[in-house]
Amino acid sequence: MRSFLTSAEEAVYGRFTGPPERAVLERFFFLDDADRDLVASKRGDHNRLGFSLQLVTVRHLGRFLEDPLDVPGVVVDYVASQIKVADPSCVKAYLERKPTRFEHQAEICEVYGYRSYPSAKDGLLAWVGDQAWATGDGPKALFYSAVARLRAELVLLPGVTMLRDDVAGARKAAETRLYAALAGVATAEQAGDLEQILRVPEGQRRSQLDLWRRGPTNPTGRGLVKSLDRVAQIAGLHLGSVDVAGTGVPTRRLIELARMGFEAKAPKLAALTYHRQIATLLATVRWLEVTATDDALELFDVFMAGELIGRAGAARTRRS
Incomplete structure (x- = not known):
């Protein structure tokens, strides 16, 4: 499977990336009285320090290290000072008996409640x-x-x-479940209509979806008629009445799908899997139905304002 993480992100996962600062040490690597009592039950400074390092490691990183001693020197020194180990280098002997590290890990999990x-x-x-x-x-x-x-x-x-x-x-x-849920509320006829708006009609250079997404902007009588025709064409798909709420798909996801439908080119949308394509187009057309109506109303306001200003100017000219 192709990784969505970079090689650098994978390399630092669950590992120390450098020596922690003093504030981090004091916050995450402090051993309380109960910790120190448990540590004290171990025989030998090397075992006490090795156990302690595994404890603070799993607390800080969320996992045990393959090499329990692969920790920054400042961590070793800070932990050693808390459990009164005068020579931190003695921890090298911790790995001499291989089962010890795993026994300590199991004990830490049991005492502190860590699960697999x-x-x-x-x-x-x-x-x-x-x-x-x-x-x-x-x-x-x-x-x-x-x-x-x-x-x-x-x-x-x-x-x-x-x-x-x-x-x-x-x-x-x-994602597959979401697309299937949305595509499932469209009838076969509506799904066919949605697929059709991605096709470029013969003699045209753009798909119907591209034409709807642009919309007329000329505040003239002709522009207003085109704007109203656009509203009627989009509403003619009858997708505004589809029970999208019943799918449980959050509004946020519908908006994201509609935004993709607004921004992506028709060939990219046509290349989507069937359910994702229908879901995206359904969300897009439903949003288009709202925005196209708003666009028509705004164009009407501009048109009427221009007409009123024009008539008022003509009336002033006649009076003068």
């Missing part, structure tokens, strides 16, 4: 899908929201590839 990603995956992805449906946020925004949610719920972060693909999949499913 598989145990929380279904709930997280349902939440991501709801966010995608409601907000239309892109995959990167949803990814970082998912990271924040996992950390807040004390769920250990999975590998970057796994979480990236899971978030992308949940978003795609939500």
Whole structure:
């Protein structure tokens, strides 16, 4: 799957990116009395310091490191000073017994309530899908929201590839469901009419959608007639009465789809998948029906103002 994260973003995921500043150390790497009591139960300075580093690491990063000692030196020194380890370099011995790090990780999870990603995956992805449906946020925004949610719920972060693909999949499913819901409220005849407005009529250079999107702007009698014809043509699709509210699609998403329909060229819209195309055109035409009416009223106001000014000028000329 193509990554929406840059290689640099993937490289720093769940890792220390440099030495934390003093304020960050004091906020996120402080060990309270309960922490220190638990640390004190470990034998040897190297085990006490290694355990402590794993504890502050999972709190700060949301995951354990493959190499528990791959932490900035200032973190090692700051943690060592709190648990009274005079020689922080002794922590090198922490890796001599391989099972120790994993035993400590399991203990930290049990004592502090950390859970594995598989145990929380279904709930997280349902939440991501709801966010995608409601907000239309892109995959990167949803990814970082998912990271924040996992950390807040004390769920250990999975590998970057796994979480990236899971978030992308949940978003795609939500988008597919949204497009299908909107396309489903249009009748087969209405869907056919929507597809038709993307085609360029014989002898014309632009599609019907392009003509509707531009609209007449000349404040003359002829321009006003064209503007009213535009309103009648759009209303003739009878899409304003379609029960869009019943789909549960948020207004924000409808506006986003309509904006895309206003801005994208007809060939790009024609290349969309069927449900996405119909959903986008449905939102666009419904918005066009409102804006076309507003445009006609505005043009009428300008036209009438010009007529009244013209008549008043003619009357003054006759009196003089």
